[in-house]
Amino acid sequence: MDFQPTEEQRDLRAGVRNLLAGRYGREALRASVESGVCVDRDLWRELGEAGFFALRLPEAEGGVGLGLPEAVLVFEEAGRALVPGPLVATHLAAGAVPGAAAGTAVVTASDLDGSLVAHWGEADAVLGLPGFASTPAEPVRSADPLTPLHRVASAPVPRAHRDEGALLTAALQVGSALRTLELAVRYAGEREQFGRPIGAFQAVKHLCAEMLVRAELARTAVYAAAVTGDPAETAAAKLLADEAAVRNARDCLQVHGGMGFTWEADVHLHLKRAWVRAEQWRTAAEAEELLAADLLEGAVQRVQRRPE
The missing domain is CATH 1.10.540.10 (Acyl-CoA dehydrogenase/oxidase, N-terminal domain)
Structure with a gap:
């Protein structure tokens, strides 16, 4: 394959x-x-x-x-x-x-539980919720300024869309992880300290190398799940992609130092979006439960096939 x-x-x-x-x-x-x-x-x-x-x-x-x-x-x-x-x-x-x-x-x-909806006020429709315009919605504070959230009584996502939604969200996370890697490497090559680019220092090299491994591992998992369509592989892809997006954004902040916390830098927007996406379609806890169930089922099947 x-x-x-x-x-x-x-x-x-x-x-x-x-x-x-x-x-x-x-x-x-x-x-x-x-x-x-x-x-x-x-x-x-x-x-x-x-x-x-x-x-x-x-x-x-x-x-x-x-x-x-x-x-x-x-x-x-x-x-x-x-x-x-x-x-x-x-x-x-x-x-x-x-x-x-x-x-x-x-x-x-x-x-997730059918109660938290993003972009409620900007949407023309909600999946699985006909006539949503008359549904009461309460604004909820969001970490990401570009992802407004509302809590509603019930708006369950159709089960047929859950895995696909998780995989596409994982792909968004991978893109963010790769972008923060680019931002970190570029800044490390431009910012000088003690007369040398900070990218020449071993600690910064290690951070960037770890970011690359994290992003590529997640990207490989997402691509594989897209080809196989396996629910367990999709769960693993979401788990890895969420971790890559959040941790890469944090490491990118560290490479930037104090500059990373300023409004002029884009990395804080990536971190805030990564936090929100990590809670969408499938959380880490849900992905871990699904993977554990899949591993257990596989172990049971192997035992049942074992000759007595």
Whole structure:
């Protein structure tokens, strides 16, 4: 089984990176934070026109006709650019909610227990909750300024979407982990101390090397789960990706030193988003429980097959 992206998949990833670099670069990210407008409707439509949301919708239904391996590549790029909004839920709603595939509708979903919903006030629909506009919602403080949260009575995500949502969120986390690695390495090469770039010091080298290993391990797990579609591998991918995104952002902060805590640096936005995503679709505790159950089942099956 080959987990390496094909030439067509690499071209797809490059195309999405170029689109986001031109349309949602650092200035646009900062403008979103300062304005408090988390979902750019024009950008949402452009993503729809580019096939971002309809990527896995069959061609007969107006989609691109690709699969999860291609989806994780484009979501990785969205995570790298820190594009805000309910990207995962809108993608999952393509073909089921009018306008989702084209990007003319913003669709969100509840997280975990069916009570916490991101981007409630900016959404046109909620997965699994018809008539959501009349549902009472209470604002909840969020660590990420671009991920507003509301608590509602009940808005359960359909079980069919749970694994796919977790995997796509893991891809977003991988993109963030790779981006904070880039930021750390670049700053380590530019910032000088005692007449030398700080990247020349062993402690900083070790931090960056650990960030690289963490990000690549998570990326490999996400790619593998996208190919196999195995629920246990998806759980492992989410677990590794959450850890990579959070720990890489923290290490990137350490490389930046005091500069990393200032408003001018982007790394704090990556850390805040990583914290929120780690609690979406599947938490570490849930992933660990699923993996433990899978290991136990495998052990029981091996014992049952063992000749007496």
